[in-house]
Amino acid sequence: MTLETVVFSVNGKTLPHTSAALDESAEEAVRTAQFDIAWTGAGIPCAPDDEATITVTGALWGTGYVRDVRPGHDENSRTYSVSFVSRSCDATECSIDHPTGLKRDADLGDIAREFDVLGVGVEVKARTIKKAVHKVRPGETLFQTLETDARAQGVLIHDSPEGKLVLADKPEGRHAGALVRGVNIKGASASLSGATSFSSVKVRGQASIGVSASALRAEAEARGIARRRRPLIVPFEGEATSERLKKRAIWEAKRASGEGVSCQITVAGFRDLGGQLWKANWLVEVDDDWLGISQDMVIASLTLSQDGSGGTTARLSLKDPRALGGDNPRGKSNSAWGAPGSTDADYREV
CATH class of the missing domain: 2.30.300.10 (Baseplate protein-like domain - beta roll fold)
Structure with a gap:
């Protein structure tokens, strides 16, 4: 080590x-x-x-x-x-002071760069949909003006070691080796809850132009994992199109289910088997038969700690990769670790 x-x-x-x-x-x-x-x-x-x-x-x-x-x-x-x-704190705490507060024909990255008036910096790792017009509400921070559209398009906002904002829609890397009980896991716990699982997620929205059913009564539905009827209806944030509604429904179904399936693992040291520092939004294989888990997980958050009594340790909080936009881990976990959410959504006019 x-x-x-x-x-x-x-x-x-x-x-x-x-x-x-x-x-x-x-x-x-x-x-x-x-x-x-x-x-x-x-x-x-x-x-x-x-x-x-x-x-x-x-x-x-x-x-x-x-x-x-x-x-x-x-x-x-x-x-x-x-x-x-x-330094990304300025993007979450300070208001945008922009001459017009307006950006036309822009995706999320364009919007972030336009309204980064304090020079925090933005790294774009997600593909997002362009919108005709984006308006900043008076007093909004950069994070606030991005967050609504980011949520609608399944984009995470975190920061880099340089203090820049990062826009990502899936895990950004993979750690070498695995976390294995009896080998490198010092302690572990898990939380499996049905509180955030639903049988279906419906996203309903409207367009600002038109009076047709597609403009006024559009809906997308994604299947969840609840074993009984537990519907969730989510109003869409922003201008509704079939593509946006479907993407939002899939993201919400995955996120809702993934929030109820997580584990926390403590390991010695700050690095994986390849010598890379542990990083949030990176994948790692987990094999712990006492927790009933054997599959890839994504690091949602982590704490690197060092002191005279506890030594040098990393506490990793992990979720199913699909909860953060990743792919099916296809592991051999107990059925209670069931895959969150649907990979597709149906669109209709109601």
Whole structure:
């Protein structure tokens, strides 16, 4: 196992620490981290909004800012807790100040680049449908103006180590090796719930132009996995077309079912068998007979932790790949890990 060195640099200077916890998610636009700083100088070690980077044994993990500084002490000792936030935080917290607030004939990537007025940066890894007009509502953040269309088109918004927004519609890579009970799994748990599974997902929407049934009473339906009748009806976000309604129905069916099927696995170290740092939205094979799972899973989120008592560990939260836009894992898991959602949807005018 690689001896990992986590370096937290603020304004170009390294701050020594006694513990570190790095959090990353494929379903969150902003990665964060928490450090207990070993500071012996006068005053505080840093201030909120200082520029900061995090590297793990030389590999860039995060680019952003100091978020919170919490000093404290008793009669004999002192503590300094410092948190980090990705530079993508400006895309989720700051309003868009754009001359017109208008973009025509644009897909999601075009819209993101047009309204990235703060220069956060955007990486587009998803193919999305163009819309005739996109208007920014007063006060909207970049994330807010993208999120509605992203949800409608099955696109995830997360961030990169450079602090840019990433638009993705499927897992972005595969980790080497596998997570196997008795080999490299230190601890594991799972959650199998029927609360978010439905028998069918119907998406209904309207077009802003026309009075025909296709404009006013359009519907797409995807099959879910519930074993009894549990329908879900979702109003479509934005301008409805048959292609958009079907894509939204399939995505919602997968997402709803996938939310109820997950596992959490703790492993030693920060890397897979090939030496790659664990990454959110990457696939990995999981084989744990005590949990009844043997299939590919996608890392939805993870925490890399290092301290004097627990050592160096990674806690991975995993879901069925289709919950994040991936393909059928086709494994040998227990039937309770049933595949989420449909791969097709029916369109009709009601």
